[in-house]
Amino acid sequence: MSRILLILLLCLGLAPSQPALAIDPMAFKDRAEEVRFQKLVRELRCLQCQNQTLADSDAEIAKQLREEVFRKMQEGLSDREIEDFLVARYGEFVLYRPRVESSTALLWFGPFVLLALGAVLLVLHFRKRARQAPAATAVAQTEEEW
Amino acid sequence: MWRALIPLIVFALIGALLWSGIGNDPTLVPSPLVGKPAPEFSAPVLNEPQRSISKQDLLGQPYLLNVFASWCPACRVEHPVLNDYAQRGELTIYGLNYKDLPEDANRWLAQFGNPYAGILVDPEGRIGLDFGVYGAPETFVIDAQGTIVYKHIGPLTPADIETKIKPLLQGDRSS
16 A cells, blocks of 8 residues: 555656746756746747747747847846847737737726626616615516516 | 617627637737838858848848748748749849758759849848747848838738739839
C-alpha cells in the first residue's frame, strides 16, 4: 500500500508544476529577472499563431520577439517601454491585456454599462409590479409577461 | 405593443454586428505603421555586401518593399505576379530577403525569377522587426516621401495590385 502511495507521489513530482516555459537559454542574472521576463512574454501575443503567447509559441517570430524582449530588458527598458516598442510595430493586438483607452473603453466598461442597464430595468420592473400588486389580476400579469 | 419589438431590434443589432465580422480574416493584423514614415533602414545588397541601400536612397519614387524568403511557400505563389508587373515596368519593387541565407535566396531567384530593382538582406530579421513583419510574404507600399501608405499581408494577386496598390500610386507618380 505504501509503495503505491510512493509511486503516486513520484508521479505528482513529475507533473510540471507550472505551464511550459519559453525555454530558450537566456542568461538571466537572477531569478527576479527571469520571473519578470516570463511574466512579460506571457502578456504578449504571437502574431503568427494568434492564440498563443510569446511564451507558448514555438514560431520563429515568437522566438525572435522573446529575444528582443530580453535584449530590451538588458538595455534597462521598463515593462511599459518594451510593450510600447512592440505596440509601435505590431499594434495593440500584441497585448493580451488591452490598455484602457478611448478606443477600448467599450471593451472595458461595456459589460458594466450593460449590467447597470439591466439593474435599472429590473428595478423599474419590480417597482411597477409592486404598484400593481394590490390589484393583481390575471390581466396585469399577462401585461408584464415578457 | 411597441415593446414587443425590442427583442427583435436587439437581435437585429447584434446580428448586424456579427454579420459585419464575417469574412474578416483575423490573421490579418492591421499595421500601426500605415500612414507613418517608414522606419529608417540600411542594409547590404544581396551578392554585393559592400553596397547598401537605405531608406534615403529610395526616396523620390514610390516603390514596393516585398518581404520574401526561400523558405516561404506563399512567396512562390505571388512571385509570378511580381515578375509580371516588374517586367512591364508598372511597379518598382525592392525585395527584403528576410531571415534567409544568400545561397538559398540566389537559388530561389534563379528558379523563380527576379523582379526586384534591388534586394536588401535581413538575415536576422532586424529590419523586419522595425517594419512589424511577422511572416512572409508581406508587402509595404512606400510613397515618394518615404511614407508607408499600405501594407499587404500574404501573397499579392493582380486584383490586389490593381484595386488596392495602383490607386495609391497614381497621384504620387505624377506629383
